[in-house]
Amino acid sequence: MTTTLETQEAKRSHSDTRPLLLEVQDLKVEFNIRGGVVKAVDGLTFDVKRGQTMGIIGESGCGKSVTARAILRMIPKPGKITGGRILYYRRPRHPKPGEEDKVEVIDVTKLDPDGEVIRQIRGGEIAMIFQEPMSSLTPVYTAGTHINEAVTLHRLLPIKKLGEQMAEHIMAYRHVTKEEARAIAVEMLRRVGIPKPEQRVDSYPHQLSGGQRQRVMIAIALSTEPAMLIADEPTTALDVSIEAQILDLMRDLQRTTNMAIMFITHNLGVIASMADEIVVMYMGKQVERAKVVDLFYNPKHPYTKALLQSVPRLGPKTGQRLASIEGMVPDPLNLPTGCVFHPRCPAFMAGKCDKIVPRWTQVGENHWVRCLLYEE
């Protein structure tokens, strides 16, 4: 398994040389509901490097959240991963001496969703924050309790031993004590910009504002020093000025921790200021993937172009939501033939787009698109 991956990695001509963290290959997720099968995610392929920010954008219902949940194996009930792989390049969080650079490749789709391994990954190595800050904290526990829970579960402290030449050797690890967990909680709250963290650590969710709660969520996520943060529309429920603060905070924290971020949003303005690379999704399918600059200045797919045209001005402060594009979003149970976007596409080619399923085509350096216009 490992060998095929290494070759694939080698084949790529990326200018980005940071090491791989996550590789999603041809992911398929289906919901078997009463009226039929919803292909919520259908053939998604992308990768995330350490320290990189990957943006995912698309209309409501296109499968963004399902993708995020698939990575943590948290797809709700009738849903199932029916194809593809999610490879996680795992580095030991608490390496024994000499094993600091060992990389283990885990196919997340093969894991037991309630098992030990995925639980270590969840929260500890890949943390996630959600759209609803108002209700993502359990109402009967304080902010500190939430952070403690994550910290005691995932964080071990090194037991250092002073070696011969003043060099410290990490011999073993131990669990965090109660006092240390509390200190970490206070420190995390301070870092996410909550005033008077020594008091706030004992606040219950109903005593915090929406912006503060989302900061607490970020503090919980970062308290375990994860390698990657999945942020599923973290600012959608907040108003514009708080949104800007939270985004600034996330950018700052990323710079200091070298954490990768998978940033999911409706909001083109937000993503332009956050992401290095962007995946555009439509009805469960990836229609375009490019560097943020390429995507904004040289969009290829008619859907991406339509999206961009519906945003008058870029910048995080516009607060511009994804305006609706002409035509109806198709019924997910009854997708159009050929290219799923063809009924709404301004560049529709009769007899072609409604018959042939477009392939995933490379159109530039690290720029891919799924559209018949770009197939020879």
Add this chain to the structure above:
Amino acid sequence: MAVAAAPAVPAKRKELSQSYWSLVWYRFKKNKLGVLGGIVLIVLYISFALIPEFLAPYALENRSQFVEAPPTAIQLFDEQGRFQAPFVYGLERRVDVAKRLRTWVPDTDRKYPVRLFVQGDEYQLLGLIPMNIHLFGIDADPREARIFLLGADALGRDYLTRILYGGRLSLLIGLIGQFLTIVLGMTLGVISGYYGGPVDMFVQRFTEFLAAFPNIPLFMALSAAIPNYWSPIAVYFMLTIILAFLGWGGLARQVRGLVLSLREREYALAAKSFGASDLRIMFRHLLPGTTSHVIVIATLSIPGMILAETALSWLGLGLRPPLTSWGTLLQDAATIRAIRFTPWLLWVVPPILITIFAYNMLGDGLRDAMDPYSGRG
């Protein structure tokens, strides 16, 4: 513009409500348990409330010498093991020396064929048609032999007959009591929701007080207070009224809430702007909006009422002889002595339970059909 829209409003509502009820009916039909509950209730009410005189082999108070006779077994084979038309044996007094008890044993020398549609005690079907035909019975002089499918009580009366007749009072007290509850609860609820103000205050405080009271002890005390020289009919209606007290507060509160939300809807406002009177708005426009809720609440609270009657009468605080209800029958059945020596008197329990479960099933089915998103828990 407004004038043109006026006729459209009621027409559209009618259409809407028609399709709503047909949708409810469609969803209800798919709920097997609910439909089963409904069918069982129809059968129960027909046989116990409408025509018990015809189904029972004897008249309610027809006593006999067969004191505490056990249930009669219907025989299909004679002593030689030959198949015969259904018949029963006569009964013979026997003294059980070991238990020091007198019992009845079959007398195999006397056989009486079981017949359908036999002539017997006179009665008036539905209180109108004089008849003497009973669904089944035996071909014998009632002084000499009788059929007791569920045994006989301490006065030698057929217990099946008593259960059938007793069901009438018990089943109807639920319906009548619930009817009173609905009238009281809906009227006060609508008025209190529509007018607000002092009426609302009064209804609110009063229902709160009722809710805080330990209700069953209260009803026990109330029904104990019914003077014992009143006529049985008066006692029956008094008890019904007391039971109606149980539920109206809760119902009024629910209706009030619904009316509060309906009051501001377009059709109420539209009706108001056309100068409809308050009464008309309340009872033509607002009340129908609460129907589905009220039906569900009512269906689910009838069993509580039937049980309350049963329990009160069983405790000697409700109906009293000569009125016969399931509750008064329980009085004789629910003693250690009865369980030991005349256990068949407990046959009154299954009809009570069946009624309660049928109502609960029907109510659940109706609730799911009318409001599929509530109370699925």
Add this chain to the structure above:
Amino acid sequence: MVNYIIRRIGYALILLVLVSFVSFAIIELPPGDYLTQKIEQLRARGDRSAEQQVERLRKRYGLDKPFLERYVNWATNFLRGDFGESFEYERPVSEILGARLGYTVILAIATTVFTWALAIPLGVYSAVKQYSLGDQIISVISFIGLGMPGFLLALIVLYFAVILFNMEVVGLFSPEYERAPWSLGKVLDLLNHLWLPALISAITGIGGLVRIMRGNLLDTLGQPFVEAARARGLKNRTVIWKHAVRIAINPLITILGSDVFPSIVVGSSLVAIVLNLPTIGPVFVDSLRKLDMYLAGTCIVFLTFMLLVGNLVADLLLAWVDPRIRLD
């Protein structure tokens, strides 16, 4: 919070006075009183001295005084622990009820414990394994339990005990312990007799609570904070019990105080009548039948008192477990 508790206790006391007054008035309602009944009885027996005897009793019980005076007398004596005298038994009410009060409380608490201890795990299982065979079985059982009145169930149990095992499951003690002083053996004997009535009385409440718990937990399991807890890497069991159940259970505490406990108190009184337990249930019903008003009034006040205490305890419990209420 302290304010709130004081307010609640004040409210409960007012209600208690109101209830005692109303019940006193209700028992007073029917024309004639206990003694009128008594006269009739004595006359029927051909007792000549009936009138004088009754007149003497009437004086003794203060029945010749106006209603209000009698109520005030009774109520003020009540506070001193003197609940009046029973006509029927011609003994102080406190003497008649005596130990029965304790057993009533014990039975109600045991029933509540059973209700809670069975309903919560069943409801949780049902919700977590939604649509599984176990869930369906539990749903059917709780549906039956919900419709099954305790006193009829007690009757059915009694029937099977007598017919199948020739056992009379009545009373709270075996004959040898009935009059014995308290000892470990007696306590065990009590527990041995207590569990069945408690379980029977619990059945209706269990049926209702399981359904509510299942519904609440299903709602709660769909809440973002549950998903967030799972995304933190917690064990499934921790997510369910520490985060979901902890929240889903709060409304049940309210219901326990306002609906379930009252129906347990009343239901177990009826069960006690069937199973002939020495609680106040049988005495209460008997006193109502006989219009033995001080006895009946005391029983009602005591039952109401139990309900109010239950309600208060539930409120305090809720405030204790839910910071949203505690810190308001």
